[in-house]
Amino acid sequence: MSIRQGLLALLADQPMYGAQLRSEFEARTGGTWPLNVGQVYQTLTRLERDGLVVELGDDDEGRTTYGLSDAGRAEVDRWWAEPVDRETTPRNELAIKLALAVTVPGVDVARIVQAQRTATMRQLRDLTRLKASTTGEPDRTQLAWLLVVENLIFGAESEVRWLDHVEARVARAARAVHQASRPPASPGSSLHDVDRTVVHESAQR
Structure with missing residues (x-):
């Protein structure tokens, strides 16, 4: 799953600051794909550059809160509506x-x-x-x-x-x-094998 799409989906729920986004992402995915705060803020910077996320100011503790722009909300709606692309095969x-x-x-x-x-x-x-x-x-x-x-x-x-x-x-x-x-058996060896089998069966009688 793309970190980019995951953060946008979380911001569609409510505005959040970076560490909060990281915590929510890990809580909602069971910690299966852990993130570090650096990844989160790096992704937020790109999302802001692309016009999908906007800064909403600082909270009481001085943490910058982010929210979706109209384009960001449209991007999330598109992501919910479209199936996950399987044409690009991930490396296994x-x-x-x-x-x-x-x-x-x-x-x-x-x-x-x-x-x-x-x-x-x-x-x-x-x-x-x-x-x-x-x-x-x-x-x-x-x-x-x-x-x-x-x-x-x-x-x-x-x-x-x-x-x-x-x-x-x-x-x-x-x-x-x-x-x-395996080399093919020659006709002579095949007959020899047959003769040995016949002799062995005769001896048993």
Whole structure:
């Protein structure tokens, strides 16, 4: 998720100062994507430059408060209305790692898959426990946090299934390569094998 869009969405709720924006962002996303104050103020500077955010003055403690301009509010409305763009595929380090691993000689792909599955299963267990720790009817902030946690749970479950698929595909490809590299049996050796089988069966009788 873009920090830019996230801050605009928070300012659509109410005017805030930088540290407050950071705190609200982390609270509503369960701290999954932590921000530092520097990132927040850097983004606010760009948003102000682009005419989407305006300074509303200082509060009683001297902290500069920011709000949306008309253009900023229109930008937030557009963001709510449009689906998230999936045409630009984000880089997935695990997918890149395994894609490269199967092309580099000497890499134990099965070991990589096994180690990643163990780590992902551990994360899935921790996330499930975290979700189970929530009791009662959640308020708006808790609901937002739960949705993020559940997204991570679904993602971890999907990754485990994909790793199982990778393991099976790699094993199948290895068997195919092994079979293709075996020299074909000559006609003579085939007959010899048949004769040995006949003799062995006759001896058993």
